[in-house]
Amino acid sequence: MKTKSTREAAMRAIIELAGQDERIxxxxxxxxxxxxxxxxxxxFPDRLIEVGIAEQNAVLVAAGLATTGxxxxxxxxxxxxxxxxxxxIRTFVAYPGLNVKFIGLNGGMLGGEREGVTHQFYEDVGILRSMPGVSVITPADAGQAYKATKAMFMREEPCxxxxxSGREPEVFPDDTPFEFGKIRVVKHYGDDVAIFASGFIMNRAIEALELLKAEGINGLIADVSTVKPIDSETVTEILKRTNCAVAVEDHNIYGGMSSxxxxxxxxxxPCRVIRLGLNDIYPRSGHADELLDAYGLSVQSIVDGAKKAMSK
Amino acid sequence: MTTKELKQMANRLRMDVVETIHHVEDGHPGPCMSIAEIITVLYFSEMNIRPEEPRWPLRDRCILSKGHACPIQYAAMARKGYFDMDELKKLRKLDGILQGHPDMNKTPGIDSVSGSLGNGVGIGLGIALGCRMQGIDNFVYVIIGDGEQQEGVVWEAAMAAAKHKVGNLIVLADCNNNQSGGKVTELSSLYPASEKWSSFQWHVQEIDGHDVEAIKNAIANAKAVTDRPSYIECRTIKGKNIPYMENNNAWHKRVPTKEEVEIARKYLGGAV
Structure with missing residues (x-):
């Protein structure tokens, strides 16, 4: 599958925005x-503030900058x-509601892949979701990351x-819209089962939907690209139709989108929702695809999860 | 204000703190007393501020990184007219605007959330950079404790501030050698602190933190240094000017009785 860097896409959006707004x-x-x-x-040589390897100070500096506009x-x-x-992030940005944006690289196993556990992150969404006042966006590919970046800067709040990793599969056509806070049904063959997916495993979720269809199970895929605030209305509408779901993400099964x-x-x-993600364990180094396969996020796992959700 | 008036104001603020904490039955009196002169000089002599327009963009900023000492900052702000003196009676109460630690949204005139120790210098650096980028000619004052310098993020910020040559950032360190659990010198090895800041390429001065003239002079010196941030080590006494509190760490957080309030009033020169 063709890949395209989400990192480059987001930066392209930031540069375009910074050209129009010198406060960025x-x-x-x-x-x-x-x-x-x-x-x-x-x-913009004067607008990249390097603070060295010091994330805590980076967030504080950003908070201070935001108080000045x-x-x-x-x-x-x-x-x-x-x-x-x-x-x-919690005390100095989220609590006072300052207009600071955060971009976290290497999200999930796929993001950190060969680097190993120190550089793979499957807790970030859960941590931030538990914090009042922070929106959480999980794009599925580079095109969505570009649009999500622009949408994020439209909002004057912590996001x-x-x-x-920069090697994400391209899943959506370029003209696919991104709407903050909204779930989009990507494919809809029927209401047998819903697959809620977010992030860079969307390609696997789509593949699973096609395999299910080949077996006569007609489901749908919902792209949950904003995990907080989550579009609970659409989640509910979908669940009312399907009465069962599988939720798939490259994140620990606790705290993220599936939670x-x-x-x-x-x-x-209330209905059966099978949660697929990292099953509350630490994985290891490996090629991205092999890692996802080994730790419960293979296409077959999604197919099996969907069937399990449907079973009474 | 004259030097004499500033000294009187420092004691008046001390008395405000004793009365406030007695009234609301909660708070940290000892840490307030050691910064009385620092707060007084900033609010009543040095800072270019508009209490009637708390978010005036060109204002000087004050970040009380050791946020638990906020009762004395609140007292100074009330006396400057940011809010009514009666608000002090609602400190830490559900219907008040004065939080247990500073909150920039609930209290007019507070420039940043603070109180989680170690974070003020980094916030101050961000503000200093933001103001400089927008061509604002002002100063950012950050009051830190000595104990809180045990937090690593202080030194992350110190390193970055020197690199960015923020001459508009002035850190005043309240060095009373006491922290919640005992003596700073016994709990960790901060001192000599000024040598550390000096090696981080800051402009460093050491003064008596209860001498208002010395504080004013040190700030004037710091303002004259435009290519480096400034660290002013203020040697202070926790609980200063109230004998039963002085250097007695039991007063880090404690509520004075009615009798203790009156004793304090006697020692603070009947300034209130």
Missing amino acids: VIVSPDSLLASRAVPFLER MKPVVISYAGFLTMRACEQ YMRLG AVSEISSLYH
Whole structure:
């Protein structure tokens, strides 16, 4: 499958936005290269604030900048941001509701793949989802990351966007829209089962839907690209039609999108929701596709999950 | 304000704190007393602020990184006219605007959330950079404790601030050698602190933190240094000017009785 970098796509959007708004600045805890920000630095040399390998300080500096009316974005690896600088995000950005954007790289197993557990992050969405006042966006490919970046900067509030390694499968046509806070049904063959998916495993979810169709099970795929605030109305509508679902994400099964879908189900339409993700264990280094296959996110696992959801 | 008036104001603010904490039955009096002169000089002499327009974009900023000492900042702000003195009686209460630790949205004139220790210097650096980028000619003051310098993020910020040559950032360190659990020198090895800041390429001064003239002079010196951030080590006494509180860490967080309030009033020169 063709891949395209979500990191480059997001940076392209930031550069375009920064060309129109001189208050947009990048705060970099030595993430210039990882975030593909060299073209930004070349074009706006005074607007990339390098603070060295110091994520906590990067978030504080961004908070301070935001109090003066600047529009900072902090880009770093997802875990270094959401775990090492967790308290700074919560207390100094989310609590006062400052207009700071966060972009977390290497989201999921797929993001960190061969680097191993220290550089794979499957807790970020859950951590931030538990924090009042932070929106969480999980694009599925580069095209969506570009549009999500633009949508994120339209909002004057703390937002987090999860990106990957830079080798994400291209799943959606370029003209696919992104609407903040809305779930989009990507494919709809029938109401036998719903597959809720978010992030860079969308290609696997789509493949699973096609396999199910070949077996006579006609389901649908819903792209949950905004995990918080989640579009609970659409989740409920879908569950009312299908009465069962499988929720798939490259994240620990606790705290992420699948937890959010289960919470909505328990409140508005109780039914079986199978959660597929990392099963509360630490994986290991490996090629991205092999890792996902080994740790419960193979296409077959999604197919099996869907069947399990449908079984009474 | 004259030097004499500033000294009187510092004691008046101390008395406000004693009365406030007695009234609301909660708070940290000891840590307030050691920064009384620092807060007084900033709010009543040095800072270019508009209490009637708390978010005036060109204002100087004050971040009380050791946020647990906020009662004395609140007292100064009330006396400057940011809000009514009666608000002090609602400190830490559900219907008040004064939180247990500073909140920039609930209290007019507070420039940042603070109180989780170690974070003020980084916030101050961000504000200093943001103001400089927008051509705002102002100063950002950050008051930190000595104990809180045990937090690593202080040094992340110190390193980055020197690199960015933020001459508009002035850190005043309240060095009373006390922290919640005991003496700073016993719990960790901060001192000599000024040598550390110096090696981080900051402009460093050491002064008596209860001498209002010395504080004013040090700030003037710091303002004159435009290519480096400034660290002013203020040697202070926790609980200063109230004998039963001085250097007695039991007063880190404790509520004075009615009798203790009156004793404090006697020692604070009947300034209130």
